[in-house]
Amino acid sequence: xxxxxxLIAIGGAEDKGTDKDLFAINKNNPNYIELGILKRIIAExxxxxxxxxxxxxxxxxxxxxxxxxxxxxxxxxxxxVNHMRIRKTKxxxxxxxxxxxxxxxxxxxxxxxxxxxxxxxxxxxxLEILKERYTKENFIIAGTSAGAMAMSKIMIADGQAAHAHLxxxxxxxxxxxxxxxxxxxxxxxxxGRFIRMSKAIALSTLQLGVGLGEDTGVVITHGNEIEVIGxxxxxxxxxxxxxxxxxxxxxxxxxxxxxxxNVHILEKGNRYQIAERKFMKN
Numbered sequence: 290x291x292x293x294x295x296l297i298a299i300g301g302a303e304d305k306g307t308d309k310d311l312f313a314i315n316k317n318n319p320n321y322i323e324l325g326i327l328k329r330i331i332a333e334x335x336x337x338x339x340x341x342x343x344x345x346x347x348x349x350x351x352x353x354x355x356x357x358x359x360x361x362x363x364x365x366x367x368x369x370v371n372h373m374r375i376r377k378t379k380x381x382x383x384x385x386x387x388x389x390x391x392x393x394x395x396x397x398x399x400x401x402x403x404x405x406x407x408x409x410x411x412x413x414x415x416l417e418i419l420k421e422r423y424t425k426e427n428f429i430i431a432g433t434s435a436g437a438m439a440m441s442k443i444m445i446a447d448g449q450a451a452h453a454h455l456x457x458x459x460x461x462x463x464x465x466x467x468x469x470x471x472x473x474x475x476x477x478x479x480x481g482r483f484i485r486m487s488k489a490i491a492l493s494t495l496q497l498g499v500g501l502g503e504d505t506g507v508v509i510t511h512g513n514e515i516e517v518i519g520x521x522x523x524x525x526x527x528x529x530x531x532x533x534x535x536x537x538x539x540x541x542x543x544x545x546x547x548x549x550x551n552v553h554i555l556e557k558g559n560r561y562q563i564a565e566r567k568f569m570k571n
Contacts, residue, residue, distance in 0.1 A: 294423035294430065296467055296509040297330055300501030300521065301400050301434030301475045326506055326519050327365040333508065334367075334395035334429045341370045342393045346409050347401030347435040351376070354399045378408075381415040390418055395429035398436025400475075404446050406439040407464060416465065423467055430467055434475045437506075442469040443496055445489050453485035457541030461492055468512050470563055471497045477524055478502045490528040491536045491547055497563055498526030505557075515561040525561055525568075527551035 331339055343358045345351035355372035362370040371389065373396075375381050390396070396419065398406065410416045422428040430440070438444050444464030452458045461472070472493065474486045477500035486498040499507065502521030509515055517523050533548040553568050555561060560569040 290424055292424045292467075292512045293426055294428035295333055296423075296440055296512075297326075297333065297429060297431035297506055297518075298437035298440055298473055298499070298501060298509065299326060299431065299433040299475075299506035299519070300437070300477070300503050300523075324361065324365045326504070327361055329506075329508070329518055330395060330397065330429065330431050331362070331365055331367045337366050338369060339367055339395060340393040341367060341395045341397060342373050342389060343370060343397045343399065344373045344375060344436075345399045345401075346375045347403060347405045347439075348399050349401060351399075358397065358399065375409065375415075378410075378413060381410055381413045387415060387418065390415060391422075395431060398430075398432035398439070400434030400436060403435035403439040403444055403464070404462070406435065407444075407462070410465060411463075419465075420467065433506075437475055437501060438473050439464045440467045441471050441473050441496075442466040443472050443489075443493055445472060445474055445485065448485050448488070450481045450485050453482070453488050454544055455541075456536060456539050456543050456545055459485055459488040459492070461489055468509065470495070471499050473499045473501065475501045476503060478521065483524060486524065486526055487547065487550060488536075488545060490526050490550070491531075491534055491545055494528040494531050494534065496528070497566075498524065498528070500524035500526065509563075513563045513565075515555075515563065517555045517557050517559050519557060523555040523559075525553040525555060527553075527566055529566065 345354045348354045359370050441464045446460045446462040448459030472489045474482050486500045490498045505519035505521035507515045535546050
């Protein structure tokens with residue numbers, strides 16, 4: 290079924306606007322999101338009166354991150370924002386939180402550890418409600434960094450970028466499965482993750498790699514059309530026509546090699562159709 294909702298996946302590096310009034314934003318802060326991207330989330334969720342729930346399960350400092358998001362969304366023009374404090378699976382079974390999930394217009398997953406998201410929400414009623422609302426309603430699921438990476442059926446669980454050219458370093462596993470056919474990675478510019486993405490595609494060549502730069506995101510409509518938002522770039526890596534791929538034959542620790550990866554670089558306003566493998570400049 291074609292989903293009626295939208296996914297908004299962001300490459301990470303959010304400040305939440307806390308230093309904007311002082312003209313002192315530190316764009317090297319690993320928690321930076323341009324308020325323009327938050328404004329797009331608000332617009333897609335229905336405007337200034339939208340009800341948004343922030344989920345900080347992936348973060349090691351959930352309280353601080355939650356407070357920063359509430360402040361940032363307020364600065365961006367929406368004050369009907371709440372923080373869902375979910376640390377364990379039993380928290381996701383809380384009836385009050387489930388009722389809030391049933392009536393909100395959007396959820397926002399923070400960054401942190403994407404495996405934490407799958408371990409906490411996997412198999413829960415909470416996740417099923419998320420999927421059902423995204424499929425049947427004009428419901429928005431946004432996520433940054435780990436929150437973006439966990440959106441797909443197959444996600445990158447681990448893998449140091451410096452050693453990603455070696456077999457066995459990059460690990461893939463099952464994500465939250467809001468979308469199939471793509472593998473999403475974040476911080477691809479500053480953390481040098483292009484090879485890591487390529488390795489993930491080598492392990493699953495029918496998937497499309499979507500690499501998000503900092504202060505950059507994608508809006509995915511109908512589970513198929515990607516629109517780039519933000520100030521940076523997005524890499525699209527297509528392994529559909531790969532010829533040589535030595536990953537199945539070599540041993541762990543040996544160097545990978547591939548041929549005929551198709552790579553696109555997208556900026557703000559560019560679009561890409563996943564099923565059709567089609568780039569559109571505007």
